[in-house]
Amino acid sequence: MMNLMHWRLLVAVADHGSITAAAERVGMTQSAASQAMAGMEATLGAQLFTRAPRNTLPTALGLSVIEQARVMLGALQTIRSTVDEARPMLRGTIRIASFPMVLARFLAPLLQRFAQLYPGIEVTTLDVTDTEVLTLLDAELIDLGVVLNPKPERKATVLGRDLWMAVLPTDHALAQRPADASVSLEALLEQPFVLATGGCTANARSLGAAAGLTLRDIRVEVREWNSAFSLVREGVGVTLVPEMALPAQRKGLRVMPLTVPLHREFALVGSPTRAPSAAASALLAMLAD
Template identity: 85%
Template sequence: MMNLMHWRLLVAVADNGSITAAAERVGMTQSAASQAMAAMEATLGAQLFARESRRTLPTALGLQVIEQARVMLNALQTIRRTVDESKPMLRGTIRLASFPMVLAAFLPPLLRRFNQLYPGIEVTALEVSDDEVNTLLDADLIDLGVVLNPGPERKATVLGRDNWVAVLPMDHVFSRRPAEASVALEALLEQPFVLATGGCTVNARSLAAEAGLALQDVRVEVREWSSAFSLVREGVGVTLVPEMTLPAQRQGLRVMPLTCPVHREFALVASRTRAPSAAATALLKMLAD
């Protein structure tokens, strides 16, 4: 049975031309090295070296075997170097904060995949509002945070994009328009309105302000998107939501695109003041790949 020591001894004999010198190099006695070489040749069923009075030289077959042994030993060194370089990422913790929808619907499969790749890294996920994400990042209380519409000055790993869409009761006057019709943001904001925030500061009110408009008649404000859809079904008003929040069952609802599309982008960013840890870098790399 040959092991790694046999292959190291084989290469050492070829490099030194002597079993005695090779034995010293690999940390064996001369007799043990001679026995190991004899056992290797017996196992392979071939002579690898020719013994002369002062030299031990490889046979033609021995030269080929030695070449492959060098390849194997170099590959082993590469493996060890790869493991050593990766050790900082094999263990650690990541503190990550996100607003509810992304944390509940988007991140779980990504974090499960990360756990498969790096089982020694523990990810602690916090559910907060989008403005609280930035506060935690600025205070260096978290490693990574999910932010909405990051500016070009921030190095961000984009997780996804979607459009804002209008959701109306089926008996609303706008719902009578053809299937391919859209609705203008200004016209939508003039309707009796159900304001849904999803725990984010970016919502219909902030979008209206960015467009130089305002909500004219807010009947109720809710945090959960599902609550907004229920209220729209009951005819309380219309609403404006990100497309990814739409329910699978849309009975009683008419979903319409905006005439001038408005999109949102959510991305993972690190602290502005310090470089991400090895563990956080591993997560960002996985997402980028």
């Protein structure tokens, strides 16, 4: 089944010539966008784009579908503008805290769309760690925060999820397996390890502990994902990172899925003690749409 996000993605791919760039524009991960595009083509029973290594171009039929999609989205925007002009503008402020990766790659395009829908609402974002997000929420210093793997008791609006991926030097013994091979978490954690945290409490150490495993040989611990990739290339050790953090340039690296997939979920949550403001409720309603 197709929804508005699918049609926005379709137009964004046509505008940017790249599924990766289009995914960032509409607020999706690259893998989710690729799956959505494949699902659209399967539902319609037609190929809308031809995919080349450096660009994605519409087919002749795709051009016609994209033209109609633009008309539909334009009509929807006209309806929204008509309604907005007929009612008082919602005003207010929203303070949102998030850890850097989700803020930059996922939340930013959503907030751009929100600003178009609600120009009277001012949104302030704070770039903090996942632990600081919870502290700020509990102290009621922010309206909303992006939380990793939110607890069931917190009312959460899920933004997305990604998989944890093993990253090894290309000459590592485990990296010599076939292209479709996976690696177990236990085998990975037994290797000399570069512990990358991204400033978050959810990392290889916590994932291992949850599985009853221990990192036996941590050679170095770093905050930045790019630092970890450089160290892996140099043969210092292997690492485990979220799919969203993987570099575009992977020379010298072998990326492998875990045999038993592990994912992390990120979601917007509000204060545990008070209801969201009208402005925050408007943002949550847009995301639910």
